[in-house]
Amino acid sequence: MIELIGVHKSFGEQQVLRGVDLTVAEGTTCVLLGVSGSGKTVLMKHIDGLLRPDAGKVCVDGETLNQLSAREMEAVRRKLGILFQAGALFDSLTVFDNVAFPLRERAHLPEEEVARQVRHTLALVGLQGAESLYPGELSGGMQKRVAFSRAVVLQPRVLLYDDPTAGLDPLTTESVIDVIVTGKKRVGATSFIVTPDVSMAFHVGDRLAFLHEGRIVEHSPPEEFRQCRHPAVKAFLQDWLQREALRHPRGDTRLPP
Numbered sequence: 001m002i003e004l005i006g007v008h009k010s011f012g013e014q015q016v017l018r019g020v021d022l023t024v025a026e027g028t029t030c031v032l033l034g035v036s037g038s039g040k041t042v043l044m045k046h047i048d049g050l051l052r053p054d055a056g057k058v059c060v061d062g063e064t065l066n067q068l069s070a071r072e073m074e075a076v077r078r079k080l081g082i083l084f085q086a087g088a089l090f091d092s093l094t095v096f097d098n099v100a101f102p103l104r105e106r107a108h109l110p111e112e113e114v115a116r117q118v119r120h121t122l123a124l125v126g127l128q129g130a131e132s133l134y135p136g137e138l139s140g141g142m143q144k145r146v147a148f149s150r151a152v153v154l155q156p157r158v159l160l161y162d163d164p165t166a167g168l169d170p171l172t173t174e175s176v177i178d179v180i181v182t183g184k185k186r187v188g189a190t191s192f193i194v195t196p197d198v199s200m201a202f203h204v205g206d207r208l209a210f211l212h213e214g215r216i217v218e219h220s221p222p223e224e225f226r227q228c229r230h231p232a233v234k235a236f237l238q239d240w241l242q243r244e245a246l247r248h249p250r251g252d253t254r255l256p257p
């Protein structure tokens, strides 16, 4: 569903991607890990077409993005549900109108059909009672669920998340993870998630990929990933374990199953 082949990208003198090869199979969830500044967001922006590679190929659902015109790119982007860090909602619109927004903007459906699809999508994330509330009246976790609904209401084949739990408290983080897992199961989309959160990566990923010095140096299922011998991956996991131990001094810190 997503394929990057030999993708290179530089900004001036700085080579951020130096030959990225990565394949994400249809219906699976791939989590991309890597230290801050390693180029994870840059990589993701190649999948949603916001950046074009200097060299190499990016394919999404059988389309090679490199050669597409702006109009063709727009058609591909319609297949994507994109949830960035903020997942910003429109504060002046109700939950219903936030989720209806992409349908009204892009799908040109009769209003009854809009209402049917909005209700269906909100029900997926357990928000059927919240339609007439405004974002300011919702908890952080509920806002995230509304943002998820808005991203999936057009039934995207691919869901992209960049750091979906950034700046959230542990409880809200849990509910975002829950949304990603249950929402994905019900929508059946292929998911690509960038996160620095190792525990979430092990929770939601069918495969984990690690970006280091501009290349994917490991890409494997969680149980293999945790055994990975690459020094950068080992150091990254070790560092995470140490930080977890500091956060929960008495806790029993292990990599999650």
Ligand SMILES: Nc1ncnc2c1ncn2[C@@H]1O[C@H](COP(=O)(O)OP(=O)(O)O)[C@@H](O)[C@H]1O
Binding pocket: 011, 016, 034, 035, 036, 037, 038, 039, 040, 041, 042, 043
């Ligand atoms: N549009 C841009 N112009 C110049 N440099 C950029 C641009 N986008 C990202 N970079 C640089 O690319 C590197 C990787 O950034 P990023 O992908 O955001 O890292 P990560 O998401 O892994 O933390 C950083 O050094 C960043 O400054």
Ligand SMILES: [Mg+2]
Binding pocket: 040, 041, 042, 163
């Ligand atoms: Mg980033």
